[in-house]
Amino acid sequence: MAYVIDYELLEKLEQKVGKEEAKKIAQTIELIYNELDKKSESLAQQKKLELKDELTKELATKADLEILKTELEAKIEISHKELEAKIDKEVLKLQNDIQKLDKKFTTMFIILAFLIIFINKDAIDLIIKLLPFTK
Secondary structure (H helix, E strand, C coil): CCCCCCHHHHHHHHHHCCCCHHHHHHHHHHHHHHHHHHHHHHHHHHHHHHHHHHHHHCCHHHHHHHHHHHHHHHHHHHHHHHHHHHHHHHHHHHHHHHHHHHHHHHHHHHHHHHHHHHCHHHHHHHHHHHHHHHC
């Protein structure tokens, strides 16, 4: 970006040092401005690159997120399988408990039926009367 020296400043320089010297000073000032501009652009570019590198190290990229997603999906799948295995185990245990209770209730019902029949004398008479119909 080219810098132009203010006209009033140029006139004051011409009055103090002369026209040729003022022109040389103005050119020198413009060169200094140009050099400063180039250096500031270079420094800004360098800072941008440093910031980009720093952010790249600190922030997660799409690839990082994809890796994390894959790892989490694998862990969820493992946990799901473990949970299914535990549930299956518990279901089998409950089924066994239900079968045991069913056998106990059946046994108790049979014992209760026999007790009613053998303790109640009218029940024996009824059974004897019903026996001919069972054939």
